[in-house]
Amino acid sequence: MIPNWKQEIHRQLANLKLAPSREAEIVEELSQHLDDHYEELLSGGATPAQAYRRTLAELTGSEILDRELRRVERRVTPDPVVFGTNRRANMIADLWQDLRYGARMLLKQPGFTLIVVLTLALGIGVNTAMFTVFNALVLKPLPLKDADSVVEIRGVPEPGKRARRFSYPDYQDYAAHSQTMAGLTLMRETGATLGVEHSKPVEGQSQREEFGQVSCQLVAANYFSLLGAEMALGRGFLPQEEVTPGAHPVAVLSHYFWERAFDSNPQIIGQTIRLSGQPFEIVGVTSREFIGTTPNRPACWLPLMMSESLYQTGRPQKQSWHTDRLAASFNMLGRLKPGVTAAQAQAELSQMTAHLARDYPGEDRFGENRNVAVKVNRAPGFVSLDDIEGGREVLPILPLSVALVLLIACANVTNLMLARAARRQKEIATRLAMGATRWRIIRQLLTESLLIALAGGALGLSLAWWSLRVLYPLLLAQFPVSATFRASMAINLEPDYRVFGFMLLMALLSGLAAGLAPALQASRPGLTAALKGEGSVFGGHLSQSRLRNGLIVMQLAFSLVLLVSAGLLVRNLQKLQTIDTGFETARLFTVEADLGVARAQQTESLRQQLEARLRARTDVESVSRAARAPLSGYASEMTVVLPGQVSPANLHNTSHDIVSPTYLETLGMGLLRGRNFTRQEADSGARVAVISAAAARKFWPQFNDPGQAIGQSIGIWSGIVADAATLPQVEDVEDFAKYPAYQVIGVTRDIVSGLVFQRDKSFVYLPFRPGGQGGDQLLIRTRTDAGRVMAGMYAEVLALNPNATLSMKTTSEWLGAQTAPFRIAANIALALGIAALMLAAIGLYGVVSFVVTQRTREIGIRLALGAEPRGVLTLFLRQGMRLIGIGILLGLLGGAAIARLLATVLVDLNSFDPLTFGGVSLCLTSVALLATWLPARRATKVDPMIALRHE
């Protein structure tokens, strides 16, 4: 019998690590050779033992075979599906292999994959949506030609002072002497009421015409040429149109406004548009691409020199804006000369600023109107973060909130991956046993979590894109403004490379965050136990359950933080919506009719005629006039001095308005003490005043009864008064006799007429003298629905004067406009809070389910030994409660921190409102308990026999 050589050959080849098929081939060929040799030796007369020894000598005794074959036979690549090799082949092939394997593993469990992808999509989606808005407003350079050389110049104030804009004379100096700038230009935003002839029916409201405010911008003549704006029709402004104030009433229309208001009429050039009663000749229409330099596109642009034609009626206007260096009301933009850096321009312009300060020191009267330096921002976006003055405390809450949602989502996914890794313990142990390194396993697991995160990111991006498309118009609709005005607010929310990059970054970070811990845990070598399936008995590693519990606590705490801020904002909104303004806002609306500044007398007579006509109508209960509409926002302030206390330390700031004698009646405000002023007093310009009870308390805190204020005198330091010329110069500060003094004749109840969240309700009502300052607004209290009377206004005004401009709004709309930001904030916070709550609940549910499954055998043993199902349930609930308790405790701490940030926007609500804190804690506890109870209940249904056979 021929000996079997194969084993010996295999042994010789073992070190070479050949591919199995190749090794088999070599073994066969060599063993054949040895067979032949052996037989030949036998037939040559050798004994079998001799033949065997001599044949084997061919093979052994030297390292030749090994050495020679090593040279010839390259190491082989193993079959791609075999994992855990130690080879150092190229990374790309490994990555591709990991990706394929990962994708296969994920597709094998579509349910798991769907949940984790959706969870991450939600987290990444809200973040991407928020970033998209931030990007559109702040990061994206203005959509201008050659935007990279465009710069925005901002005044840097003395420390602690407000950032200043620029005055026209200063701008002229900068423009004339700058060597770094190819050009500088000015812009100021303003508004105007649109002529009745341009009005169209309001969309969806057949009864009402779309009157009203449009946004305009006053610009230097070189604005369009410097920024590279192209015209669809006509021209931009000419240098001669920036010489004489009021001389050239011309306008350039914005493309969207031309489409909306003029149906894209190609014959528009040369026609007239009426703004605030003043006719302007249309000289150009910008191209569709040029949308200006502000997030809301203006309806039209007007030359700087037409400033005074559009001044906001009822407010004091600096008539000398073009010569006064203190009239710093303009935004300055420029274009760098080629090759000049922003830093060079900034250095030069800052030096010029210092010179201006030195050359005009006398102008610096109040110490805050002077820029000490300038900042030059290259390729600016629509909004600079420097612009944000108010809300600095509140604004970070939004990015913080969405980041928390993503963290909750990541914690959720981490827990799910941990559970999955535990289920895959055997697979991983097998790979480790076959020689895979820990790093190789970690890389594979991380690849899987990154795949999930990328899928989540892609879905999140589309989620963000889609929700912005749906939500943005809905959010805008919260503001009661005309459709035309809303159309001007369209910012470009299309995602660009920044949004895509942000999404990718978020996806990679969350993939790492969610995948790293499970990968480290799962690849921890605990081979034998895992291979024998012992890992899943009695809860697995302690550290693993600690991590799991920590993540649950974190999710609960974060969602409580979000719920606290949602709760506070919702409660706040509730309070605002049910706020007692002190007067009835229903059946009340305001009208502003205007014929332009140049025709003040005609305007006054138009308003008087309109007032008379309205008064004659049977469906109108009361008509009065005021400088401003109640609840239309910030009420203008006046500064009051009291006799005997004339010093800068004893000034009282208070809201005020100039009103006709019927004002109190129209609003329905009762008098507490004293009397209202009469028409005779108003007509004759008598210096009498009606003040609110809060004002009486503020001026004379020593009085117990507001009635004691009757007969007192108040001096007006600054504010709108019927006769502005009587206001004293600042130098006269010490002498009360120099101030126009008004005698208090009545005290009214406090009402909310300015900002709804204003705590100071002090208010002074001064009589409106027909023909004098103020009286721009007509207040109309109707007997029936205000809408019907408003629908007739168009005809009323048209009948009186076809050249009038008209804007009107109900008081409820004014109130709605004020509460809109609160409504939006509350809705966003609520949505985020609910999302967080749901994610946390799903996370808790998932983890408890997992633990129940893992401990099935233990539960079975307990039940078999006589434990009550109830006791098992309690066991789980107690463990759940412990986590919930810790989570809520931490969440309350975080909630307190966020409440402190929110305090500035809370109206009449303690930021540590116990109802909110208690309510959301209770809500979270119940949802969390439910999420524990549902899966825990399954544990009690375990059949001991089946459980013991488990696995």
Added chain:
Amino acid sequence: MAMTDKHSQMLDRELKKGSAELLILSLVEARPRHGYEISKLIEARSRGALSFHVASLYPLLYRLEKRGWIEGRWVEKAGQRRRRYYKLTKEGKKVLAAQRSTWQSFVAAINRITDTENA
């Protein structure tokens, strides 16, 4: 006699490891042969002066195959075990021709030297 550098290098290399390749290539030139046959032929034709161990023959065969000079194929004949036959490839033929002429010039050179010494 002055040999060129090129020649001397080539001869040196061929002497060291080329002769074995030349032997195998020549043996499979006429027809395909299997490994044992090749080793027997070398032993027989050299009348026992040259022999190959398994450990050196097969790695050499695999190397030649890898270079594409010979090609091995498993062939099954009725009543026999399957064997791997090696045949000369086209490229192998060119290599064989070149090696032969190198070898012959080497032998001729040796002969000239030894003849001169004996003359």
